[in-house]
Amino acid sequence: MLQKPKGTYDVYGEMGLKIIYLENLLRSLMETYHYEYVRTPIFESSELFHRGVGETTDIVSKETYDFVDRGDRNMTLRPEGTAGVVRSYIENKMYGNPSQPVKTWYMGPMYRYERPQSGRFREFYQFGVEVFGSENPMMDAEVISIPVNFYRLLGLKGIKVNINTLGDTESRTAYREALLKHFKPHLDDLCEDCKNRYEKNPLRILDCKVDHDLECMRTAPKISDYLNETSRNHFEQVKQHLDILEIPYEVNPNVVRGLDYYTHTVFEVEAAIEGFGSQNVLCGGGRYNHLVENIGGPSTPGVGFALGMERLLSALECEHITVGKEHLDLYVIPVEEKQIPESLSLTQMLRMNGFSVDMDYMQRNMKGNFKQADRFNASFVLIIGEEEVETEVLTVKDNHTQEQYKVKLSELISFLDSHIKEEHNEEN
Ligand code: HAM
Numbered sequence: 001m002l003q004k005p006k007g008t009y010d011v012y013g014e015m016g017l018k019i020i021y022l023e024n025l026l027r028s029l030m031e032t033y034h035y036e037y038v039r040t041p042i043f044e045s046s047e048l049f050h051r052g053v054g055e056t057t058d059i060v061s062k063e064t065y066d067f068v069d070r071g072d073r074n075m076t077l078r079p080e081g082t083a084g085v086v087r088s089y090i091e092n093k094m095y096g097n098p099s100q101p102v103k104t105w106y107m108g109p110m111y112r113y114e115r116p117q118s119g120r121f122r123e124f125y126q127f128g129v130e131v132f133g134s135e136n137p138m139m140d141a142e143v144i145s146i147p148v149n150f151y152r153l154l155g156l157k158g159i160k161v162n163i164n165t166l167g168d169t170e171s172r173t174a175y176r177e178a179l180l181k182h183f184k185p186h187l188d189d190l191c192e193d194c195k196n197r198y199e200k201n202p203l204r205i206l207d208c209k210v211d212h213d214l215e216c217m218r219t220a221p222k223i224s225d226y227l228n229e230t231s232r233n234h235f236e237q238v239k240q241h242l243d244i245l246e247i248p249y250e251v252n253p254n255v256v257r258g259l260d261y262y263t264h265t266v267f268e269v270e271a272a273i274e275g276f277g278s279q280n281v282l283c284g285g286g287r288y289n290h291l292v293e294n295i296g297g298p299s300t301p302g303v304g305f306a307l308g309m310e311r312l313l314s315a316l317e318c319e320h321i322t323v324g325k326e327h328l329d330l331y332v333i334p335v336e337e338k339q340i341p342e343s344l345s346l347t348q349m350l351r352m353n354g355f356s357v358d359m360d361y362m363q364r365n366m367k368g369n370f371k372q373a374d375r376f377n378a379s380f381v382l383i384i385g386e387e388e389v390e391t392e393v394l395t396v397k398d399n400h401t402q403e404q405y406k407v408k409l410s411e412l413i414s415f416l417d418s419h420i421k422e423e424h425n426e427e428n
Contacts, residue, residue, distance in 0.1 A: 005123075006116055006122065007116035007120075007121050007122025008122060009121065014324075014326075015313070017325070017326060018323050018324040020324060021323045022154075022309065022313075022323065022324070025150070025153065025154070026105075026107065026127050029153070030105045033142075033146060034103065035104060035129055036105070038104040038105070038106050039106060040078075040081070040084035040085055040087070040088045040106070041078075041084065042077060042109065043076065043077050044075070044078055044083070044084055044087065045073065045076070046064070046066055047074070048083050048087055049064060049076050049078070049079060049083055051294055051295055052082070052086060052087075052291065052294070052295055053079065053080060053082075054259060054260025054261065056196075056197070056201045056204070056260060057204075057258055057259055057260055058193075059080065059258065059259065063079060063114055064077070064079055064112075065077040065079075065111045077111035078111065079112045080126070080259070080306065081108070081110065081126055081128045081130075081306055082130060082291070083291075085106060085130045085304075086130070086291055086292055087295060089102065089104075089130075089297065090296060090297035095132070095292075095297065095300055100132075100133040100134065101131050101132055101133040101134035102131070102132045103129070104130050104131070104132075105127070105128065105129045106126075106128055106129075106130075107125070107126070107127045107128075109123050109125055110126050112124075117278075118278075118279060118314075119277055119279030119280070119314060121310060124309070125309040125310065126307065127306065127307050127309065128305060128306030128307070129146060129304050129305060130302060130304035131302065131304060132292065132301070132302045133300055133301065134301060134303075135289070137235075137237035137238040137240075138237075139303055140238045140241075140265040140303050141238055141241030141242045142245075143285060143303050144161065144242060144267050144305070145242075145245045145247050146305070147269055147282070147305060147307050148161060148269065150307075151269070151315075154316065154323065155319075156315055156319060157319060158271055158272045158273035158276075158318075158319060159269055159271060159272065159282065159315075160250065160269065160270050160271075160272045161247060161248060161249040161268075162249070162252035162255045162267060162270065163238070163249045163250070163251055163255070163267040164223070164252055164253055164266050165223065165227065165235040165266070166203070166256065166262050166264065166266055166286075167223060167226065167228070167231035168228065168234075168264065170228050171226050171227045174226045174228075175203070175226040178226060179202040179220065179221060180198070182216070182219075182220055182221055183198055183205060183216065189211075189216065190205065190208075190211055191211055193208065193210070194210070203256050204256060204258070205217075206220060206254055206256050207254060207257075223253060224253065234264050234265070235264070238264075238265050249267075255267065257286060261288040261290070261294070262286040262288055263287055263289045263290060264287040264289065265286050266284075267285060267286060267305070268281050268283070268284040269281070269284075269307075270282060271314075271315045271318070273318045273319060274318075275318060276314065276315065276318055279311060282307055282308065282311050282312060283306060283307030283308065284305060284306070285304050285305020285306060286304075287302070287303040288301075288303070288304075289302065326375075326376060327356070327376075327377045327379075328356050328357070328358055328373075328376040328377060328378040329355040329356045329378070329379050329416070329420055330355055330356070330357045330378060330379065330380045330381070330416070331358055331359065331360075331369075331372065331380070331381050331382070332346060332350075332357060332358070332382045332384065333360050333373075333381060333383050334360060335366075335383060335384060335386070336385070336386070337363065338386070339384045339385060342384055342388075343359055343360075343382075343384045344359070346384065350413075353413055358376060369381075373399050374399070378399050379398070379419075380396055380397065380419070381399050382395070382396055382397075383395040383397065392408065392410070393407065393409070394406070394408075394412060396415070396416075398419070
């Protein structure tokens with residue numbers, strides 16, 4: 001039997017309902033935050049990710065899905081969303097947009113050739129935002145508030161926000177020197193990856209999972225001692241704005257992130273839920289003030305984040321939070337085969353009036369049909385028999401209270417409008 005590729009999964013049934021619910025909630029959240037939607041290609045030229053995400057990152061050096069297309073071009077399935085959105089920002093000259101900052105959001109599949117395990121897939125879905133054109137620390141705080149408020153809306157309790165700063169170029173260079181000096185005598189103790197990182201990006205040694213418990217990790221210099229005034233001020237203001245927004249956080253110097261483009265603020269939200277598993281970072285992001293320039297655009301500051309949908313679903317499950325329940329406004333039952341045409345056209349008419357409607361396509365008996373209406377969690381059942389067709393007076397049954405009504409066809413819509421709205425109000 002043919003099977004799905006390793007590290008991928010199918011969405012169907014209940015999971016489909018959950019995903020649609022979460023995606024719709026994110027769409028409406030983005031409306032409330034007034035961000036605009038962007039969609040970029042799933043594949044881009046490989047060079048974009050080499051320049052954007054960085055040669056020394058695991059993502060680019062070990063995990064990309066690369067291919068040569070039929071025109072001999074080197075292409076890569078996007079491992080993350082930021083580089084593509086930055087490319088689009090430059091190519092579409094969004095820096096010339098009169099309303100700055102340009103605040104964007106996106107959602108879609110990403111691809112990384114990682115070792116699959118719980119919470120880690122080769123094809124996974126991210127929702128993310130990227131904001132261009134503002135250096136204001138208020139923007140960093142707003143970006144951090146988005147996932148936190150989203151998790152709050154869902155009722156997730158076990159979340160922990162870790163923030164850190166990597167400072168500006170000057171602070172980072174000074175810190176880099178300090179790290180090189182510190183780790184030099186311990187090089188032999190470090191894993192092979194970290195030996196490589198020592199040369200290319202010593203900051204990444206700090207978030208190594210393998211060397212995590214070494215003494216030299218604990219005694220490593222802290223970025224806070226190497227921040228210049230501008231960097232220190234920026235971070236202080238981010239924290240102040242988080243306080244105003246009532247976003248609780250912890251400053252964690254080990255958050256350095258696995259991508260090369262960050263400057264100043266970096267953050268991760270982790271699931272602090274018992275039994276969640278090791279892949280507990282629900283989302284991550286930060287500021288990237290040189291990325292637009294590195295990809296070939298005008299010098300433009302940026303800040304953003306992305307969250308993983310799969311880890312979010314696991315977190316909801318761990319906290320027993322149900323989202324996206326099955327629901328239908330009406331289920332239409334033709335009593336006999338003869339009433340199928342009327343049932344069908346009534347179904348269509350109701351759908352065109354905005355109700356969610358399904359009907360019996362299997363010619364079940366009445367008992368079977370009521371079971372089906374329950375499975376669909378239908379609010380109302382419409383029974384269409386000979387008498388209903390002749391008199392144009394329909395039998396409408398409230399599937400929750402079992403109350404039965406006789407409603408004239410000409411008054412059906414206003415009847416449903418008031419009753420279904422009433423039911424929605426009660427639910428809320
Ligand atoms: P990232 O930390 O690589 O950042 O990914 C963000 C989130 O995507 C992670 O926190 C995790 O929830 C999810 N994720 C990453 N890899 C996998 C995987 N293999 N399987 C399942 N979920 C995964 C970025 O991608 C940056 N582009 C975020 C950003 C946007 N920074 C600034 N703007």
